[in-house]
Amino acid sequence: MCYAIVRFGKEFSLIMSIAPEISTEQKIKDVARVIFTKKGFLATTIRDIATEADINVASINYHFGSKENLFAFIMDETIKRLFDKIEPVFNDETTTIAKKIELCVGYYIDQILENPDFIFFMVNEVMGGSTKLPMINNMRSLVNSYFAKQLQALQITGGISFHPVNIMWNMAGMITFPFLSRPQILQSGSFNQDEFLELMQERKKLIPVWLNAMMNV
Amino acid sequence: MCYAIVRFGKEFSLIMSIAPEISTEQKIKDVARVIFTKKGFLATTIRDIATEADINVASINYHFGSKENLFAFIMDETIKRLFDKIEPVFNDETTTIAKKIELCVGYYIDQILENPDFIFFMVNEVMGGSTKLPMINNMRSLVNSYFAKQLQALQITGGISFHPVNIMWNMAGMITFPFLSRPQILQSGSFNQDEFLELMQERKKLIPVWLNAMMNV
DNA sequence: GATTGATTAAAACAATTGTTTAAAACAGGC
DNA sequence: GCCTGTTTTAAACAATTGTTTTAATCAATC
Numbered sequence: 427m428c429y430a431i432v433r434f435g436k437e438f439s440l441i442m443s444i445a446p447e448i449s450t451e452q453k454i455k456d457v458a459r460v461i462f463t464k465k466g467f468l469a470t471t472i473r474d475i476a477t478e479a480d481i482n483v484a485s486i487n488y489h490f491g492s493k494e495n496l497f498a499f500i501m502d503e504t505i506k507r508l509f510d511k512i513e514p515v516f517n518d519e520t521t522t523i524a525k526k527i528e529l530c531v532g533y534y535i536d537q538i539l540e541n542p543d544f545i546f547f548m549v550n551e552v553m554g555g556s557t558k559l560p561m562i563n564n565m566r567s568l569v570n571s572y573f574a575k576q577l578q579a580l581q582i583t584g585g586i587s588f589h590p591v592n593i594m595w596n597m598a599g600m601i602t603f604p605f606l607s608r609p610q611i612l613q614s615g616s617f618n619q620d621e622f623l624e625l626m627q628e629r630k631k632l633i634p635v636w637l638n639a640m641m642n643v
Numbered sequence: 644m645c646y647a648i649v650r651f652g653k654e655f656s657l658i659m660s661i662a663p664e665i666s667t668e669q670k671i672k673d674v675a676r677v678i679f680t681k682k683g684f685l686a687t688t689i690r691d692i693a694t695e696a697d698i699n700v701a702s703i704n705y706h707f708g709s710k711e712n713l714f715a716f717i718m719d720e721t722i723k724r725l726f727d728k729i730e731p732v733f734n735d736e737t738t739t740i741a742k743k744i745e746l747c748v749g750y751y752i753d754q755i756l757e758n759p760d761f762i763f764f765m766v767n768e769v770m771g772g773s774t775k776l777p778m779i780n781n782m783r784s785l786v787n788s789y790f791a792k793q794l795q796a797l798q799i800t801g802g803i804s805f806h807p808v809n810i811m812w813n814m815a816g817m818i819t820f821p822f823l824s825r826p827q828i829l830q831s832g833s834f835n836q837d838e839f840l841e842l843m844q845e846r847k848k849l850i851p852v853w854l855n856a857m858m859n860v
Numbered sequence: 861g862a863t864t865g866a867t868t869a870a871a872a873c874a875a876t877t878g879t880t881t882a883a884a885a886c887a888g889g890c
Numbered sequence: 891g892c893c894t895g896t897t898t899t900a901a902a903c904a905a906t907t908g909t910t911t912t913a914a915t916c917a918a919t920c
Contacts, residue, residue: 450867468685472908482869487909489867494908549766549823565831588849589842591833596853599820604812606766614782616808625806632805636813639856667897689878699899704879706897711878861920868915877906885898890891 451489453479459500463546467497504544508537509564516571523576527597528634534601535630539623545605568594586641593637600633668706670696676717680761684714721761725754726781733788740793744814745851751818752847756840762822785811803858810854817850 457479461470472493476483490496515521515529538545568574577590586593604611604626611617617625674696678687689710693700707713732738732746755762785791794807803810821828821843828834834842 466685468683471906473906483908484870484910485868492908565827566833569831569833588845591842592846592849595821595824596817598824599816599818600813601816602820603816607812607815610782614786616783616786625808628805629809632809635860636857639860640853643852643856688876690876700878701880701900702898709878864917864919866916866918869913871911871913873908873910875907875909878904880903881901883899883901886896887894888896889894 450479450481450485453481454486454489454496455500455503458496459504462497462500463541463544466546505548505564508544509567511537513567513571516568516573519572523573523580524634524638526573526576527593527637531597531601531633532630535626538601538605539626542605542608545602549606580641587643593641596640597633597637600629600636604629667696667698667702670698671703671706671713672717672720675713676721679714679717680758680763683763722765722781725761726784728754730784730788733785733790736789740790740797741851741855743790743793744810744854748814748818748850749847752843755818755822756843759822759825762819766823797858804860810858813857814850814854817846817853821846 454475458470458475461474461478465474472483472486475496476486486493486496490499511533512530515526515533518526521529574590577586577593580586581588581590604622608622611622612619671692675687675692678691678695682691689700689703692713693703703710703713707716728750729747732743732750735743738746791807794803794810797803798805798807821839825839828839829836
């Protein structure tokens with residue numbers, strides 16, 4: 427609980443919760459997400475988190491059991507956030523393939539632009555190679571989505587001449603690659619931060635166009 | 644040095660180097676490449692390497708100074724191997740853009756198929772965020788390659804209506820993404836190992852076609 | 861105001877890490 | 891056979907890690 431002793435003329439009064447209450451648990455989660463995302467699981471120490479959150483190291487294990495538990499918890503939350511927004515788009519039965527792609531690309535790029543390290547977080551998880559990942563269930567739900575069915579139908583009717591999963595892979599690859607190599611891109615001096623962002627804004631419009639062109643080969 | 648005592652009738656003879664000489668240094672490099680690639684820099688311990696290479700931990704620091712030095716050495720070598728093959732393709736002034744893309748895609752995918760963890764190695768490096776990377780010099784040389792000039796010319800003459808770097812990013816993204824998510828793909832059960840490989844073989848032919856379609860939008 | 865249960869804090873713990881030391885083993889030249 | 895410099899080994903070192911312990915603090919209830 428957060429107090430403040432406030433002078434008011436000659437009176438002193440004790441005011442509770444002058445700042446919005448932020449629980450230790452929430453502080454840990456907020457800080458841990460940032461540090462895990464930036465440095466990865468292994469390079470992050472619970473002392474990093476404790477220092478940054480201004481709490482005791484023991485509190486982390488008290489609230490989350492272990493470093494690994496904390497990481498898993500945050501990971502679940504992060505992935506859930508993403509898929510909770512993508513799934514409705516994919517399963518909307520009233521929109522065309524082209525519209526779904528347009529929405530998905532736009533949303534995905536915006537998501538990464540807001541949280542640039544998110545992509546590293548995802549890759550980190552993949553590379554960790556751990557099983558029982560919430561990611562897999564989410565991926566499976568995308569494979570079974572209405573969008574997937576639309577693509578399969580497109581293949582059967584001869585609309586595309588290749589396996590529909592290629593559409594998904596190409597979309598994901600085109601969205602994510604520039605972000606993955608961004609550190610190198612910026613450091614090599616080919617583009618500065620603003621130029622990079624502008625290119626990504628252009629790509630929001632271009633990727634759907636490109637994917638459309640692909641489907642017509 | 645490697646000896647063997649070989650029986651020959653009633654004679655015994657001492658034969659030197661019956662097996663090809665493998666120096667300690669080479670053993671360390673071979674083992675370290677595999678383990679670093681598989682587990683990443685942080686998760687790899689010099690004791691892992693020493694045990695696997697069947698040598699003493701101190702030998703690693705004797706020959707390479709430090710774990711970080713060893714990693715940098717291997718990284719340099721690995722990246723050099725890749726770019727030494729891509730650069731000639733990119734700088735050949737007698738081949739068309741389409742042909743360069745075809746060669747590059749095919750070679751790149753083959754390279755990753757041969758060493759599936761290579762892509763994680765690359766991403767690991769990017770995510771490590773270290774400076775003074777040989778990678779950056781290599782990327783810069785690609786940006787200044789004859790292929791890049793061909794793409795720029797194509798944009799100027801109106802052959803493409805967007806920044807040529809998008810071609811590079813799309814090519815790289817489409818090549819790498821399936822490999823990055825392979826662990827999830829296989830684990831989710833959508834495809835098995837053989838199906839995945841077959842899809843990648845198809846993509847060797849399809850990606851150049853798709854890129855060509857893109858350039859005509 | 862004492863009691864209770866939940867939370868926080870400081871310190872210690874055990875294990876693992878990369879690195880160094882100092883001695884042994886080795887190979888080659890005289 | 892002895893000496894020389896190189897390589898390998900076992901052991902120790904210092905630092906850092908995640909975790910646990912134990913006591914103090916806090917907020918609420920009676």
